[in-house]
Amino acid sequence: MIRSPWEIDQELGLSWYRTDFAGTGGTLRNTPDDFEVFEIANHTMSTGPYLICVLKKKNWDQHRAIKAIASGLGISQQRISFAGTKDKRAITTQYISLYNCSENDISRLSIPDISLTPVGTSQHPIGLGNLEGNEFKIRIRGLSDSSLVVSPESFIQTIAEGVPNYVGYQRFGVIRPVTHHIGLEILKGNYQEAIRVMIGKPGIRMEEREQEGRACYLDTEDPAQCLHLLPNRLSLERSVLHYLVSSPHDYLGAIRSLPRTLRSMYVSAVQSWIFNVTLSLRIEEGRSLYEPDVGDRLIWPDGRTDQTTSATVRAATVQTKRGKCGLALLLPGGTFVPGPGDDDKNISHILEQQGITSDMFGTITKTLDTTFAGSFRPILMKTDLSISHIEEDTIVRFSLPPGQYATTILRELMKSDPISMI
Missing domain, CATH: 1.10.1510.30 (Hypothetical Protein Yqey; Chain: A; domain1)
Structure with a gap:
């Protein structure tokens, strides 16, 4: 582990790198074509009022793209649903659902760098539960040290074992990292x-x-x-x-007056910031990311969760070593009840420092008509990664489950100024 030298990393709680080499340097997104995202989903089609389409966009902010589509079709944005927010400066492919729209409506739509391809209909709109993950193909240009990508075996092994599952820059911003600050004020009323x-x-x-x-x-x-x-x-x-x-x-x-997804984003950014800070505190305190302590939270692939006790921590250690479950943090929300573990104590301390109570999450749930009950997030992210080369540039390919950030993997490889990674 080495500490990040970048001030914005410290501000956003991304305080550490798991890998201890200097990094390749380089920049992302010199052009939108350098960053490709493909949504992984399995939609069951049936007769229904929701038209399912593949949305491909280039260099479009997600919310602006949905607004443009709604305007072009003459419908409310509330009639358009999607499973996950995709990057702006990129080429992204994902599924969206449109209520009470026809293929003929779509055929008349013309928006530069946006295409919609109908693939079926459904009884239900697309939601977060439909997202299985994302595949990435990313080009890194201008490497200052290419030795790592020439012999990347050790790095690939480390990524397969797991690195801190930080919530990435996109959640907060880099030019103006204000999203969680807005959310903090909203929470406080x-x-x-x-x-x-x-x-x-x-x-x-x-x-x-x-x-x-x-x-x-x-x-x-x-x-x-x-x-x-x-x-x-x-x-x-x-x-x-x-x-x-x-x-x-x-x-x-x-x-x-803002779309519900945006209203939700501000408060969820607070939860994400607390997760990052708590995870960095765990690393700073010298506690393992791979083996549980008494009071640690656990999460299984099917979403089941538990908390270790002195009687169960040994069995939990065996389960985590076998890959049956992993360590997690409980993101605070309206139902957050801190346990005896050090992570929960750190979360409680952060909430106290910021003047936030669990009741505030419950209140804002009603005020903004969104839900902030709290959720579990694994503290490690793992993936099978491949590295190849085009001319003097490096191509990185990998896939991630929902809610995990490609830039969190890439910052371990590049260790560039975050402004070069947005």
Whole structure:
């Protein structure tokens, strides 16, 4: 284990690398074609009101793509469902369902760099439970040290054994890592401050108009004035400002006006940040990622969970060594009840430091019409990885289950400045 030197890694809780070599360096996504994602899913088709389509998009933010599709079809975004959010600067292929749409409707749709291919109908919309995983094909350019990828056997073995299952940069942002900060304010009921962070908090490498628009909101909180300054491409921020122009000071309403997936994203980013920080604390405290201690949480491939005791920890150690189960953390939510383990104690301490209680998750569940009950997340990610070469670049292929991040694997290989990995 070595500590990451990057300030943003420390801020987001991605404090450690499992691998101890210097890294290859390099950059991702020089072009969207460098990053390909293929959704793994098995949909049962039947007669029903939901049209199932394969969505292929290039260099489109997921929420903007869904909004564009809904607009092109003249329907509400609420009629479109999908299993997982895919990367923006990439070529991604995934399934979506559209309620009460026909193949003829789809055939008339024309959006640059978006294609929809109907593949059947279903009685039910696509949801998170339909996602089995994602396959990745990623090109790394500009390596500063290619020795590792010339003889990658040791690295591939380490990835197969498992590395920290950090929630990756995409959940929080790198240019403006604000998602969890917005979520923290929403959880506390500070909706006005949540909007201030969403609109006004600056980032790095911002163009002049964006800097002016964000600074204007921090100074004045005048939505009409800031609308004249923020670039059109900042459609999320602009939609919130438009709402506040028509409904002054209704900050909760502005948040509720966002699509449900976005509302959920902010609070789930808080859970993800707490997971990352807790996992880094476990590493810092010198506790194993592979063998359980008394009080550790366990998770099985079928989703069953347990917590070790002094009477069961030896048997749990045998089970984890055989790969029957793995260690996990319980992400806090409305049903979070801390146990005696060190991880749960650390989570409780983080919640206390941030002024958050489990009741707040329950309250916001009703307020935002979403669910934040808490969930288990494995502390290790493992995959079979292959490395090949095209000219001076490296091609990495692997697959991951739902909720795991390709950049978490790639940061172990590259150890580049995170700004080069988005």
